[in-house]
Structure formats: C-alpha cells, structure tokens
Amino acid sequence: MSALTITHTHAAGSLIDGTSRGDGSGEILKDQRWRWSRNLQSWYVPQSRDRRAKLAHINATAAALRAAGFTVEIEIDDTYRQVADVEADKITRQEDRVDALNAKADRKASDADDAWDAERAAYAALPEGGEPIKIGHHSERRHRAAIDKAWNTLGKAVHAERDAATARGRADAAARTTDHRYAPQTVARRIDKLAAELRGLERNRDGYSRTLHTNKQTGEKYTEDHAPASGADRERALDEIEHTSEKLAYWQGVRAQQIADGTVTLYSRDVIAKGDHVFYVGQWNEVVKVNAKTVTIRSIVGGGWNDRIAYSEIRNLRDAEARPIRIADGQRVTAPVGETTTDHPAGVAR
Template sequence: MTLTITHAAAEGTLIDGTSRGDGTSDALKANGWRWSRAIGSWYIPHSRDREPKTAIINRTAEQLAAAGFAVEISIDYARRATTDVEADLAERRSDRADALADRATRRHHDATEEAERAARALRRLPEGGEPIKIGHHSEAGHRRAIAKADAAIRRSIDADSEARRAQVRADIAASSNDARYAPITVANRIEKLRADIAGMRRRLDGSSRTLAGGYVEVTAAATGAYAERLERELAAVQDQLSYWQEVRAEQIASGAATDHSKDTINVGDQIKYFGSWCIVTRVNPKSVSITDAYGHRGTVPYAHIREHRVGQSEASS
C-alpha cells in the first residue's frame, strides 16, 4: 500500500491511503498528526495557508517507511492571496458558529426536558415533606421515589450546565469574525507584520549588532533552501500586510478607527484610553506617555487612542 503525504495551501498537510488498524497511527500520533472525522483524514494541525512543516513530514515518512509502508511526498509551495484566505476563514468561522448555535439550542431543549422530569419526580413525593416511615410497607417505595427525584434533579442541573457552556461557545464563535477585525486588533496585527518583515529581511540580507562590552555579533545572510523558504514567507507576509493596511484605511475612512500620530498630538493634550481621559506628558514615535487622573503613568500606542482633546490641563475619569 502506498501512502501519499500532500501539502497545499488550502487543504494543509494531509496523508492519503491510511485505514483503521493498518499500523500507521502510532507513527502519525508520535509526530503530532491528528485525525479529522470531518475530512476523513489525518492532518498536521495549523498547516493550512502556511509553509509546509518539512521536518515533521520527512520524519513521518521515514518512520512509516521503516514500518514497511511505501510513502510518497507531494508539496505545493504556492500560497493563496490573503483576500482568499480571509474569505475562506470567515466562511469556516460562520459555519462553526451556526453549528455551535444549533448545538446550544439542542442543549437548552434537553435542559428544559430534564427540568420538567425533575419537577414530575418531585411531585410524586409525599406532600409536605413527609418523613420516611421506618418499617412501614411504604418505606421502600418512599426511598425509591426520593432516589429518583434526586437523580432527576442532578440530571437537570447537569443539563443546564451543559446548555450554558454550549451557549458560551456559540456566543464566542459568533463574535470571532468581529473580534478579528476590531480596529485595535487590526492595528496591532499591522505592527506585528511589519516587525516580521523586518526580521525576515535581516535574516535574508545578514545583520550585525553590538552587544555589551563592544562585542559585535554578525549573522550571515541566509542561503540555499532556508533562503528560499524565507523569500516565500516574506512574499506571503507582505501580501498580508497590504490586505490589513487596506482594512485599516477603510476603518479610518468610516470613523471606526482613529489615525493619530506624533503630528496630531502634543504635550498637554488629553486622550481617551479605555474610558478614561489622560494627560499627554510626552509624544513618542509610536505612542504617547500619559498620566491618568490618579497619577498613574504609562504609554498608549496611537492606535489605542479613542478620542483626543487639544490643550486640556486636567485629566478626568
């Protein structure tokens, strides 16, 4: 039997040709593969729309070959445009939110039914909390009724807890797309992407830095397969940066996000940061230093500023 390990941007890293009980699971689990019932295949987590994890792929292939399997590897290094990636991600998140909402509805229905069963079990108990008559012919039935009522109440409590947990998961899933596109989140993502690009360029071009004591640490430029990998990663991250910069530009144009910088804010101005007004004590390249109404000091990135007042002298909460 020939097993085929494939990698493509849209699907991630999968393995075809396995079957239950064929002896491949030990090697796959040992290398971090997981089974997905949804797609009916083993896969490497977090491999979709990313560089292939060649170390895991090659190690898995070697172990499977040592176990007597014929293994082929097919890797497509092409990356999808960020626009397509985000559209696909939004669709998957929407589908997941719908599925979790349906599950929450079913759990609430189950909880309601269990609560009704518990109420019926309680109504079957003697009225007024009548105690068990020890030695009476009704003792056994009375004890059984209490046990059934207790079990029904426990099932009702468990069902209600499960319904609450399902609802929380559904609510989180429903808001996941909004959270991903929150203005501050977008601004932070842009800064991270810029830092990632700078780091990749340093590794591609080589770099040096002076450490304590005057020692100069030199990093040689990347070569060979590593350089090729960095070039692919750099192109993908640059595309992501362009996409999110367009998103932020739209947010600024619509008023959903602010666009402050050292050119728009001066010392002595007030800025609103998470509900509190603070006095600007210093203007920095990427942030402002502030003092709040309680005398606490800190720094606030420009993208986190909610509102701005010019030349106010006192901070207020």
C-alpha cells in the first residue's frame, strides 16, 4: 500500500496526497465524504478552505485508511489568513468559475445550433407533402428510417436547447454571486452576525452566568455559571476572537465605503419618526414605533400583530404626507412631493 498524507491549510483546505486510481483509497474516501476535484487532481473535504481543520473528520478518515493497510500521515496548519486575502481569492476563484461556465454555456449553445441544423436537414430529407409510407414498397424501409431520424434529431435538438439554457442560467447566476455577497443588505446582516459571534466568543473567554429559571413566587433565580476558558480552550478562544474581530473590521470598512459612495443610506432612530412610511418587501409601511435597532410597523400580511424591520432592511423613506425624505450629513431633509430620493425606483435596494 502507498503512503498517503492528509494536509490542511487555510489556503488550500483539507487535501490528501499519494492516492492513485485503483489503489482502493477512492471508495474509502467516498465513504468518509471526501470528493474528487478534477481541477485540483486530488481528493478534498468540501467547504474546508479558510476554516479550521475538521479534526474528527480527518482522524476518522486516517483510521479507515490505516485499517485498509495504508500508511497515513497528517499535517495540519490552522493559521488564519488575512481577511482581505481571503476575500480577494474568493473573488478571483469566482471570476474563474464564471469564465468556465460562460465557456461551457457557449459550447452548449453551439451544440444546440448544430442539433437544430441536423433536425432541419433530417426534416428536409422526408418525402415532400407528407407522403404516406407505401407498405410493401421498396421505399418503405428508407421512409421509416427517415421518419425515425427526423423524430430522434428533433428530440436531441430539444434536449440540447434545454442544456444550453441551463448552462447559460448557471453562468448568469455565478456572474452575480460576488455582487450579491457585497450587496448592502447582505453586508449589514453579516456585520450583525459577526458582532454577535464576537460577543459570544468574549463571553466564553471571560466566563459568564445565565439564568435558567426564575421562581415566580419567590423571585429566586436559578443560574448556570461558566468559568473563563483556560488552557488550550483559552488559546483557541483568543485566536477566534482575533480572527472574528478582523473579519468584522473588514466588513465594517466595506459598509463605510458603501455609505461614503452613496450606495447605502444610513437610517437610524435619529432620522425616522413615528408616522413616517418606510419601503420594505415591495410596499410602503407606516412606522408605529421607532426603536434602537428597528422600526415597528403593522403586520405586512395584514395580521393583528406588528412586525419589526432592521434599519439596514429599509429601502426608502417618506413622511406622513408622502413627501420623500433624503438623509444628508446624518439629518433628514424633506423633499417636495414628486421628487425622488434615489436614482432607482422606490423599493430598489440601495
């Protein structure tokens, strides 16, 4: 049996070197949920790039391979990369993927054109005027073959057209991936998520207590105490805090640039008042309450309850008299009725 090496770096993810076709490792790796990459010419663990090594997964794979007689070495480098480098690599890989999908879509479109040409040629070869098959005539076999060919080429052309449309759809969707990733609302949600993750990591580092139950009669609280992280757990927590802080700073910088460029309007309780109308999910909604991080509106589905909208989800703003509201230097400015507050139709994400 050959010697295998399982490696993990944040740049490359989890890979395995030393395998070869027919050596028996393929079935084991499939069972362990590894995948083969033609681009990398290697087996890899899905979604392992720029993430901590999945040690349980790697160790289970190594154990299965060793049980089959392979010699397995494990090399782990769990050092995080700079967030800017990670994002630049993602954009580059996505651009390469778009190029590959566009090339595939072009090939499929060419195949579809050829298939339709073949279909038209087969149809043209049929007897003119819809002449029926002459049973028992020497032309019967040729006539039936021509009909079958015309029918089969039509089916191939239809399938080729569908394949071309699917390939083009995938290419178009991939071309929008980076734009979606950096869309203002997506960035705002990511910042909120990272901030919450950072608070959780800091609680684990410092220790915390949480209330499990409060006795309604006595008011006594039953709490669960968690000691500060120590040893290897603390070292890992500190690494995660540093990395999460860096990610948060990166996306906050992206958000700040979007605001500076005017692609994002920064709404807050300082510029929205009760009675205003905010544009959300395709309709205007009256603000019934202004909160620290959200505004409260009537139910968007007509229920008897209220809904809350995060400020980052608001697409547009107008006052109770339907006059557009612009935000300039952190202040609300009322525009005349009929004037738009954006270069886009109301409701388009900004």
